Amino acid sequence: MTTTEFQVTGMTCGHCEAAVREEVGQVAGVESLEVSAATGRLVVTSSAPVDDAAVVAAVDEAGYVAARA
Template identity: 45%
Template sequence: MSCCSSEGHHSGGGTDIAFTAGITTVYTVTGMTCGHCEQSISAAVSALDGVHAGQADAATGPVTVVSAAEPSDALIGTAITNTGYTLSGRASAH
């Protein structure tokens, strides 16, 4: 279940986060449809210990995470699931 109506509508804007140096990992997430979805996921991921920043993109589905060390996929997955979305897996890691 996402934060949006069944038609995918919600008022709200996207989130722009300036990333700092660290390990960048991109995850694929399903269920995002708007800026509020992006904000919910970005905030949940960014709140995790060791994460410098997180940014979700509802238009294409990735969530980019910048962390001090290799991120825990399980912790990222739990944060995303707790916001009502589905983590499909890693898209790539840099």
């Protein structure tokens, strides 16, 4: 298992976290994830190293901006 950390800006509440969770959870190889609106921290656990661009695109799809931390 690999964990990869991203910083997400723009999330304000639990609904935002849920939107990010739903999109990032669909990225290939993602096994689980933790996301916090309070800190903007997104930690992705994957079976193999995750495609950073795919995670950033998924967060964008949810309506927020992510960068590899």
